[in-house]
Amino acid sequence: MSKTQPIGIFDSGVGGTSIWKEIHELLPHEHTIYLADSSNAPYGEKPREEIVRLSFKNTEKLLDMGAKIIVVACNTATTNAIQKLRSSFNIPFIGIEPAIKPAATKSQTKAIGILATRGTLSSELFAKTSDLYSKNSKVIEVIGNGLVPAIESGKKDSEEIDKLLQKLLEPMIAEGIDYLVLGCSHYPYLIPNLKRLLPDSVTIIDSGQAVAKQTRVVLNSHNLLSDTPQKPPEFFTNGNPEVLKNLINTATMSYNVTYLDF
Numbered sequence: 001m002s003k004t005q006p007i008g009i010f011d012s013g014v015g016g017t018s019i020w021k022e023i024h025e026l027l028p029h030e031h032t033i034y035l036a037d038s039s040n041a042p043y044g045e046k047p048r049e050e051i052v053r054l055s056f057k058n059t060e061k062l063l064d065m066g067a068k069i070i071v072v073a074c075n076t077a078t079t080n081a082i083q084k085l086r087s088s089f090n091i092p093f094i095g096i097e098p099a100i101k102p103a104a105t106k107s108q109t110k111a112i113g114i115l116a117t118r119g120t121l122s123s124e125l126f127a128k129t130s131d132l133y134s135k136n137s138k139v140i141e142v143i144g145n146g147l148v149p150a151i152e153s154g155k156k157d158s159e160e161i162d163k164l165l166q167k168l169l170e171p172m173i174a175e176g177i178d179y180l181v182l183g184c185s186h187y188p189y190l191i192p193n194l195k196r197l198l199p200d201s202v203t204i205i206d207s208g209q210a211v212a213k214q215t216r217v218v219l220n221s222h223n224l225l226s227d228t229p230q231k232p233p234e235f236f237t238n239g240n241p242e243v244l245k246n247l248i249n250t251a252t253m254s255y256n257v258t259y260l261d262f
Contacts, residue, residue: 006031008067010058013041015186016073022208031230038239042148044117055081079123098183113172116183236260
């Protein structure tokens with residue numbers, strides 16, 4: 001394994017680019033390859049066996065592309081498949097889980113909301129994490145039905161998604177939450193919408209920065225941190241490349257977005 005090899009990142013679609021942005025900002029010298037498995041999004045409604053199969057498919061593709069570490073930028077894939085991935089492949093994996101610990105620790109009202117997919121909320125790993133950190137808090141879990149398809153189809157700024165969010169947030173607001181944990185890597189793209197719809201007293205937490213920091217720690221521990229600038233980021237999608245381009249939306253660097261049937 002060499003320092004110049006890329007960081008591989010995959011998600012059930014375009015949402016994991018919210019994680020990619022944090023990694024790229026913290027580790028600008030690294031070459032990153034991102035796989036958006038949009039043709040199979042959302043993972044959150046699929047059976048566990050299918051989530052594991054898709055996670056293996058994505059991992060194998062990134063390994064074929066020379067990845068030195070793989071970031072599973074999908075809560076559903078992390079909570080359902082990362083243990084099997086780690087036991088099956090000889091490469092470091094970084095996962096993403098809902099940030100329950102900081103929310104439960106800092107909450108003053110002792111009521112926290114978690115917006116996530118069905119696949120994440122029903123997973124064994126999520127249940128363990130929730131039980132460990134939220135014993136003294138009331139946790140209001142809400143499945144974000146319809147949010148991922150709306151983001152995947154480029155409708156994150158639509159009136160339709162605001163109406164959907166309003167309905168999903170109602171039970172949390174009624175319970176007096178002061179922290180909202182985003183349990184899906186697509187959802188950070190809805191933070192502007194959420195801020196409009198939530199009381200000012202509610203703090204929104206996502207896991208992007210924590211994942212980026214953990215990626216740096218693991219690369220450093222394996223002596224794999226790149227110390228010289230590498231190739232521009234590469235993005236591959238088996239969905240609509242335009243949706244991916246619109247989310248990346250940066251003029252500060254060059255990058256490639258390519259359709260790939262994988």
